[in-house]
Amino acid sequence: MLEVKNLDVYYGPHRALEGFNLSVKEGEIVALVGANGAGKSTLLKVVSGLIRPRSGEIHFADRRVDGLAADAVLRAGIVHVPEGRRVFSDLTVEENLLIGAFSRRDSEIRQDAERIYEYFPVLKERRGQFAGSLSGGEQQMLAIGRGLMGRPKLMMLDEPLLGLAPVMVEKVAEIIQSLNRMGISVLLAEQNITVALGVAHRGYVVETGRITMEGEAGALAADPQVRQAYLGI
Amino acid sequence: MIWLFAQQMVNGLVMGSVYALLALGLTISFGIARVINFAHGELYMLGAFFTYVAAARFGYLPGVGISVLGMVAIGLLLDRLVLKPLRKGKMSLWAPFLATLAVSVILQNLAMAVFGPDPYLLSSPFAYNPVIIAGLVVTKQDILIAGVSLAATLLLTLFIKKGRYGLAMRAVARDRQTAALMGIGIEKVYMLTFALSAVLAGLAGALVAPKAMVDPFIGRMALLKGLSVVILGGLGNIPGAIAGGLVLGVSEALGAGFISAAYKDAIGYALMILVLLFRPEGILGKKMRRA
Numbered sequence: 425m426l427e428v429k430n431l432d433v434y435y436g437p438h439r440a441l442e443g444f445n446l447s448v449k450e451g452e453i454v455a456l457v458g459a460n461g462a463g464k465s466t467l468l469k470v471v472s473g474l475i476r477p478r479s480g481e482i483h484f485a486d487r488r489v490d491g492l493a494a495d496a497v498l499r500a501g502i503v504h505v506p507e508g509r510r511v512f513s514d515l516t517v518e519e520n521l522l523i524g525a526f527s528r529r530d531s532e533i534r535q536d537a538e539r540i541y542e543y544f545p546v547l548k549e550r551r552g553q554f555a556g557s558l559s560g561g562e563q564q565m566l567a568i569g570r571g572l573m574g575r576p577k578l579m580m581l582d583e584p585l586l587g588l589a590p591v592m593v594e595k596v597a598e599i600i601q602s603l604n605r606m607g608i609s610v611l612l613a614e615q616n617i618t619v620a621l622g623v624a625h626r627g628y629v630v631e632t633g634r635i636t637m638e639g640e641a642g643a644l645a646a647d648p649q650v651r652q653a654y655l656g657i
Numbered sequence: 658m659i660w661l662f663a664q665q666m667v668n669g670l671v672m673g674s675v676y677a678l679l680a681l682g683l684t685i686s687f688g689i690a691r692v693i694n695f696a697h698g699e700l701y702m703l704g705a706f707f708t709y710v711a712a713a714r715f716g717y718l719p720g721v722g723i724s725v726l727g728m729v730a731i732g733l734l735l736d737r738l739v740l741k742p743l744r745k746g747k748m749s750l751w752a753p754f755l756a757t758l759a760v761s762v763i764l765q766n767l768a769m770a771v772f773g774p775d776p777y778l779l780s781s782p783f784a785y786n787p788v789i790i791a792g793l794v795v796t797k798q799d800i801l802i803a804g805v806s807l808a809a810t811l812l813l814t815l816f817i818k819k820g821r822y823g824l825a826m827r828a829v830a831r832d833r834q835t836a837a838l839m840g841i842g843i844e845k846v847y848m849l850t851f852a853l854s855a856v857l858a859g860l861a862g863a864l865v866a867p868k869a870m871v872d873p874f875i876g877r878m879a880l881l882k883g884l885s886v887v888i889l890g891g892l893g894n895i896p897g898a899i900a901g902g903l904v905l906g907v908s909e910a911l912g913a914g915f916i917s918a919a920y921k922d923a924i925g926y927a928l929m930i931l932v933l934l935f936r937p938e939g940i941l942g943k944k945m946r947r948a
């Protein structure tokens with residue numbers, strides 16, 4: 425459903441992505457793993473329309489989406505949950521959810537919010553409080569809930585595990601799998617390669633803007649090169 | 658003594674509600690678009706002149722309405738022609754500062770070219786024949802000023818709190834990139850912000866003009882008052898702008914009544930300096946928080 429072809433992306437003279445090819449098929453969880461500065465966030469930002477690529481193409485559900493503005497990409501069904509959660513700290517939890525549905529004009533927004541509260545009861549308890557008062561894990565749930573309010577077909581998560589306590593890491597990993605069971609395809613950018621490849625069906629390894637390895641998640645996790653480079657074993 | 662106090666309170670609240678309008682416009686353009694608009698006073702001046710021209714043909718109240726429409730156009734032009742090009746890349750506080758300063762000078766000179774340097778009197782049917790309520794003298798214009806300011810303030814607050822685009826404005830104020838990810842049209846939000854800001858300033862000009870004179874340079878004082886209030890109330894803080902406006906209006910009026918009218922403006926600045934010294938976050942401002 426998502427097809428990224430031969431993408432080149434620059435920040436000024438600095439090349440961030442080079443000849444980048446990646447795909448996410450319907451129903452898949454795909455992990456995009458790599459060290460700091462590899463280019464994971466850049467890819468997600470290009471797909472969601474925050475950055476323009478210099479060359480290459482992005483197709484989503486048989487439509488070309490590169491060059492579209494962020495709101496058009498969102499309406500096409502791609503939601504980007506940004507790195508660092510980026511909840512609106514001085515808006516309430518409820519307002520954060522509502523703003524996730526900003527691009528929608530239908531009448532089921534309230535119902536969707538209630539479903540998200542059912543799914544994340546902590547958010548319901550704190551619906552009237554400022555999002556800034558939530559813990560890191562709760563903020564991540566809010567960021568995911570806010571993303572769900574956009575009714576994505578594909579959800580791109582940028583380092584959702586970063587800075588979370590081990591219990592929370594497990595919890596968010598479960599959430600990602602259950603999103604997938606709801607029928608949402610997932611592109612997961614992560615440095616936590618063990619967990620990411622643990623939940624994903626397929627994975628890509630990025631190094632300085634290029635894909636150096638790709639394959640079935642279990643095979644990647646077992647690959648001696650990957651293990652040595654990223655797990656130190 | 659008590660009479661004088663009460664009378665000056667009334668006068669102060671009327672002027673204070675105008676100061677609040679001025680400050681609200683500055684507050685939303687700073688709070689949402691990070692622009693300290695040094696042409697804000699000229700928006701006030703234009704609001705007064707638009708009303709003057711339109712009122713000559715259609716009467717005062719329709720003139721105010723036409724002026725408001727004109728201010729929507731001016732706000733949109735300011736955003737599209739001057740501020741939008743400055744938003745490319747990293748947001749700086751300096752570029753909009755210098756640009757709006759230039760706009761302010763240009764608008765003063767344009768007004769000079771069209772209207773000349775002499776003051777005009779905008780006449781309003783409400784400015785004469787004051788009514789006496791409980792021994793206090795107020796004109797209907799005063800009541801109009803306070804009423805319209807109150808209504809505009811309430812509507813704005815309600816809109817920002819509950820409106821779909823009000824929510825979008827608050828999101829953009831906080832984090833424009835994430836707001837874009839939510840599908841919010843950032844440029845639309847900026848256009849709306851400056852249209853609203855210009856309408857508030859223009860409305861202040863249109864309402865006060867019948868109590869004062871209109872000339873191409875009335876915007877300077879209006880900007881100073883607006884900025885003082887913003888400092889009093891706390892930068893980017895809406896309730897603070899309202900409270901700050903009323904505090905400034907009342908202290909000026911009490912100072913004028915009990916000390917000397919000549920010190921009216923000085924009292925405002927003294928207040929501002931005190932606030933800067935002892936409560937730099939503003940009377941209603943929160944202590945600085947991390948973003």
Ligand SMILES: Nc1ncnc2c1ncn2[C@@H]1O[C@H](COP(=O)(O)OP(=O)(O)OP(=O)(O)O)[C@@H](O)[C@H]1O
Nearest residue numbers: 435438440458459460461462463464465466467615
């Ligand atoms: N706004 C920017 N301007 C210039 N260079 C940038 C910008 N954003 C990222 N870069 C550079 O592009 C490269 C890729 O960055 P990117 O943020 O995509 O990496 P990442 O894989 O997400 O890393 P991390 O795991 O630290 O989030 C890095 O070399 C980074 O320094």
Ligand SMILES: [Mg+2]
Nearest residue numbers: 464465466507
């Ligand atoms: Mg990143």
